[in-house]
Amino acid sequence: MTIQNQRAGGAAKPAVAPPPAASTIASGWLHTAKFLTSAPELHFLPALTVPEIAFVGRSNAGKSTCINILTQQKQLAFASRKPGRTQHINLFTLGKQGATDAVLADLPGYGYAAVPKQDKIRWQQVMANYLVTRENLTAVVLLCDPRLGLTELDDILLDVIRPRVEQGLKFLIVLTKADKLTRSEGAAALSVATLQAGGGDATLFSAPKRIGIDAISQQLWQWAHPAVQAASESPGPAVPDQVQ
Numbered sequence: 101m102t103i104q105n106q107r108a109g110g111a112a113k114p115a116v117a118p119p120p121a122a123s124t125i126a127s128g129w130l131h132t133a134k135f136l137t138s139a140p141e142l143h144f145l146p147a148l149t150v151p152e153i154a155f156v157g158r159s160n161a162g163k164s165t166c167i168n169i170l171t172q173q174k175q176l177a178f179a180s181r182k183p184g185r186t187q188h189i190n191l192f193t194l195g196k197q198g199a200t201d202a203v204l205a206d207l208p209g210y211g212y213a214a215v216p217k218q219d220k221i222r223w224q225q226v227m228a229n230y231l232v233t234r235e236n237l238t239a240v241v242l243l244c245d246p247r248l249g250l251t252e253l254d255d256i257l258l259d260v261i262r263p264r265v266e267q268g269l270k271f272l273i274v275l276t277k278a279d280k281l282t283r284s285e286g287a288a289a290l291s292v293a294t295l296q297a298g299g300g301d302a303t304l305f306s307a308p309k310r311i312g313i314d315a316i317s318q319q320l321w322q323w324a325h326p327a328v329q330a331a332s333e334s335p336g337p338a339v340p341d342q343v344q
């Protein structure tokens with residue numbers, strides 16, 4: 101995936117500023133992310149009506165790094181590392197102040213070996229409950245280190261959300277740490293993940309090489325603003341053919 105929106109070198113400055121590119125709109129919107137709340141279980145979360153996009157994945161997959169890069173905030177997702185918050189669902193609002201139009205949900209990483217078994221089981225139940233019943237959940241982003249591929253716990257998660265994906269829940273697999281792969285390894289991992297994503301999609305991401313940031317940002321923005329996207333895609337009720 102290439103970085104979009106690169107300026108052509110030496111191009112003359114237009115007299116009228118062009119409208120902001122889709123990538124600029126998406127990254128500006130993500131930059132508004134603010135911590136809203138942290139909850140140990142689903143029923144402690146506020147009931148919301150705005151679209152909610154959940155980030156899930158194994159511990160160490162690169163979830164915090166990805167959220168921080170997308171929101172251009174170095175510490176945002178590290179709130180979940182504070183003692184007592186490690187097994188919490190953290191919500192972040194998006195949108196200008198007083199005009200929240202979406203929420204990001206950061207779910208704790210799973211599969212960390214040092215966690216006691218009872219805690220693992222409890223957490224799997226909290227997560228499954230969240231993924232199955234959270235009403236405003238619009239999309240799930242599953243982060244995965246492509247050197248490990250999807251693990252058993254990722255597969256369980258996919259099984260849990262499959263019925264909702266069939267009913268329209270959006271789903272994206274983000275293959276993190278793409279800088280650790282050669283170009284051909286990256287392409288191979290992407291085609292496997294695209295198949296595994298079922299009705300969803302897959303994309304490569306790298307924090308140090310800044311791969312995939314625009315594509316993921318724009319995807320999140322579109323999920324949260326489907327009406328705007330539909331309006332810009334559709335020819336609209338515009339003018340009948342004969343009146344041009």
Ligand SMILES: Nc1nc2c(ncn2[C@@H]2O[C@H](COP(=O)(O)OP(=O)(O)O)[C@@H](O)[C@H]2O)c(=O)[nH]1
Nearest residue numbers: 159160161162163164165209276277306307308
């Ligand atoms: N090379 C590389 N390392 C990464 C990337 N993203 C995260 N990491 C590293 O992977 C480790 C786990 O990242 P973190 O974001 O804390 O993962 P989390 O447990 O899923 O939140 C850290 O050492 C990060 O620096 C990436 O795109 N490339």
Ligand SMILES: [Mg+2]
Nearest residue numbers: 163164165209
């Ligand atoms: Mg983390």
